Amino acid sequence: MIKIGELSKVTGCSVQTIRHYEKEQLIASAERSEGNFRLYDEAAVEQLLFIKHCRSLDLSLPEIRQLLALNRSPGAQCDDVNRMMDRHIEQVEARIQELTKLNEQLRKLRRSCSNRRTVKQCGILRNLSATPVSSG
Amino acid sequence: MIKIGELSKVTGCSVQTIRHYEKEQLIASAERSEGNFRLYDEAAVEQLLFIKHCRSLDLSLPEIRQLLALNRSPGAQCDDVNRMMDRHIEQVEARIQELTKLNEQLRKLRRSCSNRRTVKQCGILRNLSATPVSSG
DNA sequence: ATTGACTCTATAGTTATTATAGAGTTTATA
């Protein structure tokens, strides 16, 4: 059994984050030592790595909670998992589109001013003052 | 002179957001009517639209504050504006890269499970449990 | 016995809003 600092090192999650996950019920309340320190086993390490992997894919904590619940009932159909992934992929792609559009606008704006002009002549500020381009 | 609700309609910013911008010093404290209602003129409308345009470009409130300050000293060099834009563009492009990578991983993961399998056989959950792919 | 490293809980801060409660003001209607 390891303490929370060790778990933090092994998994790369900060100590506060681990405590946060416990409070948010993503991991079970840990056993405690006599001195009230949290104690973890290998299963805890793996569950935390699972969560970390999900987070690296930008899944939200509620989404992860849902996956963990499904994981616990291995007989269930996994349609729900698929639906969640599909929705998540859609969101990510929508965000990429938004940012790509945004990037074009920013570059265009940036081209409107070369260095060493005064603010008065600055195309960026002038253009920002004009009516916004329609965009989310 | 118009009241905050009218300003909200004209600019498309919510009433609370306008009050928030005042608290955050993005717009000056509004004049008040006898009954203590905020009163705005045309200049306020334009400044709010400026802010809204900046927000649509994902500039942060502190960044916008900086732009507004520069706007007020029209003799200053606008190098600072350019630096800010360059940094911002970099950030947006980095985020696009991240998301693109993420999207590839999600699609790959999604392909590992077709519908109507049980959770036990679900490739998504299996793969999520494996050691994470290195990624921010 | 004491130092240092670790852990505990509880609370506040981060960002840019949105939402709420409870009170006061103004406008329109009966």
Add this chain to the structure above:
DNA sequence: TATAAACTCTATAATAACTATAGAGTCAAT
């Protein structure tokens, strides 16, 4: 003129997923 509806005011809490802090307790080594 009374009253209701619509609006505004301030202050506070919630959102997401942490991060940081304070103040106290625990444990291992000296």
